[in-house]
Amino acid sequence: MSGLLPVEDAQQRLLALAEPVEPETLPVGDAAGRWLAEDVAARRTQPAADLSAMDGYAIRFAECPGPWTVVGESAAGSPFERRVEPREAARIFTGAPMPQGPDTVMVQEEAARDGDTLRLDGEGPSRKGGNVRRKGRDFAEGDILIDAGTKLMPPALALAIAGGHGTLSVRRAIRVALISTGDELAPPGEPTEIAQLPASNGPMLAAQLAGLPVKIDDIGIVPDMREALAKALDAAAGADVIVTIGGASVGDRDLVRPALETAGAEIDFWRIAMKPGKPLMAGRLGEAMVLGLPGNPASAFVTAKLFLEPLIAHLSGAADPLPRFRPARLAAELPATGTRTEYLRGRWRDDAVEALSQQSSASLAALAEAELLVRRPAGSAAARAGDTVDILPLA
Structure with missing residues (x-):
């Protein structure tokens, strides 16, 4: 684990650490947004007559x-x-x-x-x-309407109902515990001293996961003390995924990894060849997945987009949990990249994309302005306006 792991390898290793959670049967009206645990076959023909x-x-x-x-x-x-x-x-x-x-x-x-x-x-x-x-033009009894692993978006939900289903077998909601670490953090809205920061990452990540089938348990702010981290990990018992935010680097006060290992966690990988987000950590603690995200807000957001969201989708039974990048045309030139894959915060300019001028992992203003991520593989040559790049829309 001394070297930097490529992003794609880290994503595959993360997903390989866990199997989807058990299914449950829900009324169709409550199954929206869940992933199907089994194929949905038509129980009737539609139209049933000409x-x-x-x-x-x-x-x-x-x-x-x-x-x-x-x-x-x-x-x-x-x-x-x-x-x-x-x-x-x-x-x-x-x-x-x-x-x-x-x-x-x-x-x-x-x-x-x-x-x-x-x-x-x-x-x-x-x-x-x-x-x-004509009778059966849409589907016939016995046809597979929706494959297992499909997310139930509104049209698919309507299709299941039209196929004669009142209940569906879906994966249950994923229990996620969020732990924000750092002596410098203050609760949102509280006065801050000069060396303090409002704790924004926890609420940001909770909002980021709001469109997924999750139950969030925000453990709160934990100071940089092993005893406090141990208590927070105890409080997270029962979670499917424990997410720590901050404290995963190599400084003297970065105590998350030692605290996890003391608690019995097995760390699978740590440090990724990506920018922002290098000090990402993943492993298992008992039955729970553990994901240690960096503390800088852009790093936390980007790593959550590329690792936490796919992990939730995988545990929820998604057939294709990884984010889908797509090509777009550059509006302005970009410099060559170094030894890490870069994920630049960007925005649309007419029908092309441009990277924001501010790419600091600590900049929340730039992160809030971003409409997309521009992926630049490690070792990429400088790009010119009009070149094609891979992007991931954020909305």
């Missing part, structure tokens, strides 16, 4: 342009029950079942009706089966 795609008249295409005799109507939830014979038609509404006999819908704008007599008044349907949604 349906009209338009308001109009159900006819036989071969009988165009008519005339027909209108013998009834079919509406959604109230189908026309008897068979429609040749030269007969049925008034029909969007979403209504097609009656037996007709094979096509003539839209009402092209229908000329005089009493019960109906004729085509226009070009009419272009083909047999026109304006009809």
Whole structure:
């Protein structure tokens, strides 16, 4: 562990340390935002019958342009029950079942009706089966609608319901304990001395995880004392993930790693070839995952984006938990990089991206301004305006 571990290797090692948590069955309305623990198969066919795609008249295409005799109507939830014979038609509404006999819908704008007599008044349907949604066009009973490991976003949730499901098997919420370390930290809103800082990282990370299925236990601010850290780790018992913020470097007062090892933790890796965020630490303490994040706010945010969020997604059963970068065009040049992969805080400028001028890991103002991260691999040559870079949107 003396060298710096590449980011991709560290991410894979982190995810390999733990398996997804156990599933639970929830009503569909409570399952939004969770990851599926098993495939969702259709329990019904949709549409369950041939349906009209338009308001109009159900006819036989071969009988165009008519005339027909209108013998009834079919509406959604109230189908026309008897068979429609040749030269007969049925008034029909969007979403209504097609009656037996007709094979096509003539839209009402092209229908000329005089009493019960109906004729085509226009070009009419272009083909047999026109304006009809065929049975099973969306899905058939037994089809796999959603794969295990998929996050239940609103359309997927609606699909599961349409497939006949009232409950779903999903991974339970992840219990996360946050421990902010440092003698210099003061509670939010409290007066600060010249050597103090408001403790902003804990609330920032809690907000960062708000869109994930987590239960946050903020242990609070812990001074740089081994005894205090030991008590905080005891208080975090029962968590799936223990996140320490600060104190993971190599200074005399960076006591998180020694405290974890004293408590019985096994540290898998420490120090990553990334900027910001080099002093990242990961391991296990009993049944819990441990992730030690740096104390500077930009470092804490970036490492949480690249490691903590994917870890939560992995424990939640995500099939693809790692963040997805995408290409974008540079608006301004960037210098060559050194021996670490750089994650520059950036923003959009029209349809291109630019790095913010302030890249200090301690700068909260620049972090708050950032709309995206620009990834620059280690050893990259200087980039010019118009070059393509990888970005990770932050919203």
